[in-house]
Amino acid sequence: MSIEWVNGAIEEIRAWGRSRNVAVDVDEVRLLCDYASDYLDVSELSDITPGTFEQLLLDIYPRKVIAPPESAAETVAAAHTLVDFLLESGEIGAKMAVRMRAKIDEIAPQMPAALADTSRFGMAKSIFGAMGADTDALDATSPGSDDFPGQSSHRLRGVTADEECDCPGCSPLPAVRLAPPEAVAQAVREVGLLRDAHRVVTWMLDTGRAPTVRGALRVRDAGRVARELGIAAPALAWELAVTIELAEVSGTTVTARGLRPLAERDDEEVLELWAGTVAFLTGGPAAEVTGWAELDRELYAIHDLLYRLQAPMTVLAIREHLDETWAGDRPSGDDPGELDAALDVLASCGTVRRRGDAVELTPHGLWGLREMYSRMGVAAPIAPDPAEGDAHGLIAALLGEMPAEQAERDIASWLERRSAEEAARELLTAVRGAVAVTRGVAVTIVDRLGPEAAPAVRSFLDDPELRPHAVHWLESKSMGAPALTADEVLWVSVDMLALAMPAAEENPEQFAGNLAGAGPPAHVIEEMWRVDHPDVAEVLDLLGRHLPDRNVAKAARKAAFKARSRGIH
Known part of the structure; x- marks a missing residue:
């Protein structure tokens, strides 16, 4: 992250502190300078303005730096130290120093809330915060805090989310559950892109067509393939075929040894082809994958985030990730529909699938990524069965x-x-x-x-x-x-509803629909409060919120009050 002027400035500040017996938090000052350089086009100390501090402390830090709210005081103190140095070194005048100090004092009470506001977090910070990406050295800093339970109270002090996620080796990969190899192989046989790669090679051989001298599919041939075979991305399919050696190209001559349909290959062969396909899709292939260059450049990062999260990412979260990559320099012509369409194309490649607004790895996509990590020499553990x-x-x-x-x-x-x-x-x-x-x-x-x-x-x-x-x-x-007994019937009714509580909170509409068809009758609900079940009050609250009959719902709320009154929680 650091560049030459930052290194030079830090050495000057370090020497200034020693000569005046001033304690300088060098790590904090370096981080301020690094981010000013990377995101605010500051190329020397004299470029720093009061607005620089406002953007750093209320925008950049909350998005990028993994640190608890109480650490804001340290950062503010470092900003004041930097202003003192700028003034004494002649980089700024007295009036500018007064303006800077006033701005920092104005920011100071706002910064803790900004650091705690999860809506401001950038994608990498959100993910590593959720993963609890503490290092051994940081774990020893302090036992933790109420705001960040289970985490160091100086979480990643001076280490940023960007530094943590530049490559897969920065933090350990989580253990994952893999589908059985035979299930993965069967799913791979249905991947359209891989089948299209076989079909394009077969077409080239059958028609005697030749690629360009660089081995690419000729434009007119791509058009014919699209029309005759109905393949949406013939150039991509051809590029994949050459990369995973379905076809061998020498000059403008195409050969293929043992080219057989996926259905005729054994599982081991299919899995080997799929491992190459995943590496191709995430490794920056020459051909476009989604048709949108900005997303294609981030395919490795997006797949890596999905692997680490072990959960879907929303389209909005992917957009936020791209926004951070662009750092405010949004490409021309960008619109939400373009990203949506590009993600649909990516889903057709087989590594991810879309479920409504969510994007997640397919089971064979997960298998392929783990195989890729293993071949890169990265530890990719498998969760116990x-x-x-x-x-x-x-x-x-x-x-x-x-x-x-x-x-x-x-x-x-x-x-x-x-x-x-x-x-x-x-x-x-x-x-x-x-x-x-x-x-x-x-x-x-x-x-x-x-x-x-x-x-x-x-x-x-x-x-x-x-x-x-x-x-x-x-x-x-x-x-x-x-x-x-009647009491046991009531108890088991409460117990079964308690079992349904997590699903009800996740999908209240479906739960309400189920209650409409098979909910407990009013006379049963009115007696439930007497049941000695630890979840009876919560169950009655749930019924009170979701029962479609207003009178019965009201009875459930009254029963919940009675249950709490007698100390049942």
């Missing part, structure tokens, strides 16, 4: 953010390793005394088990919290269950 652990590990994994298809594979694999009776006993034992959501995960899995699990399920009839679920399971299998 819950199927190989105990019930606690499986339930914990299922409670995390996990695609539905992955959850189904994990459950099936875990169950395959034990008998139905063993599975039921282990699952229900693991959730004794647990919260409703955890208990619900175990009960849901046990519901899949056959009659062989009955001895284990019956052994939990004496557990107050698991008894209603055990009775329900036995009844569903017509295996002679004891009758539930």
Whole structure:
């Protein structure tokens, strides 16, 4: 980040401090100068103005520097030190120094709030803040703060989000769960770009067409391919084919050894082609990928962020990332629709998929990125397989953010390793005394088990919290269950609604629709407040917010008040 004038200025400031016995926070002053140089076109100390400090402390720092609000005082002090040096060294006059100090004093009370305002965070800062990217040295700084629980109170002091994310080796890659190789290979066989690459090579060989002397697809041939084969990006498909050696080009001669459709290749061959495809898409290929150069230059960074997040990015978040890259110098002709269209093209390449406004890695995209990192020599750990652990590990994994298809594979694999009776006993034992959501995960899995699990399920009839679920399971299998009391029926109704609370908060409209079709009747709701269940008040609040019948919703809110009045929380 630093350039020659900054290095020279820091040496002068360091010497000035020593000669006057002034404590200079060199790291802070350097960061001020670095960012002034990088973002505000400051090329020497005399270029600094009062407005420079305003932009640095209220705009650049909140977006870029990972630091808690209480660190603002240190930065403000460093700014004052810099002004003192500028004045004594003759870089500025007395009147300018007065204006600078007044501006810094005006900024000082605003800066902590600016550092804490997450809406101002840049993309890299947001992501590394969410990841908790502390270094060992920084962990030892202090035990943490209430504002940033679990983080150093001087989080990345003097280290910026930009420095942390310049390359994949800056911070450890998170452990990821990968789909089985055979599932990845099958998905790859459906990737349109890879199939198009095969089709273009076949067309070139069949028609005897030749590339340019530089090996590129000729413009007129690209037009013919687009018309005759219906391929949207023939030049990209050809560039990929040459890169992953589906075709060999010598001068203007094209040859292909053993060119076979993806459907005829074994999994190992398909995965090798896909590894090359992912490296091609993220490594700055000669051909355009999305048709939008600004996004194409950032494909590696966007894929890397998606990998590290292990969660979707919104289109808005991607735009913010690009805005930071452009640093305010937005390319001409940019409009929101252009980014949207470019992301659709990227999705057609197979590494990402779009779900509404969210962009996320495909399972085969995740596999390909991890393979690329490994070949780069970067440690890319794989998360433990819950199927190989105990019930606690499986339930914990299922409670995390996990695609539905992955959850189904994990459950099936875990169950395959034990008998139905063993599975039921282990699952229900693991959730004794647990919260409703955890208990619900175990009960849901046990519901899949056959009659062989009955001895284990019956052994939990004496557990107050698991008894209603055990009775329900036995009844569903017509295996002679004891009758539930009225209080137990109420308890299990509350417990099942408590299980639904996280999903209700995430998708309230769907939850309200479910209640409209199968919500508890008014007379049941009016009695729920009596249930000794730790979540009864929250469940009644939930019903009060989402029941479509206003009168029944009002009854739920009254019942929630009664539950709290008797100390049930």
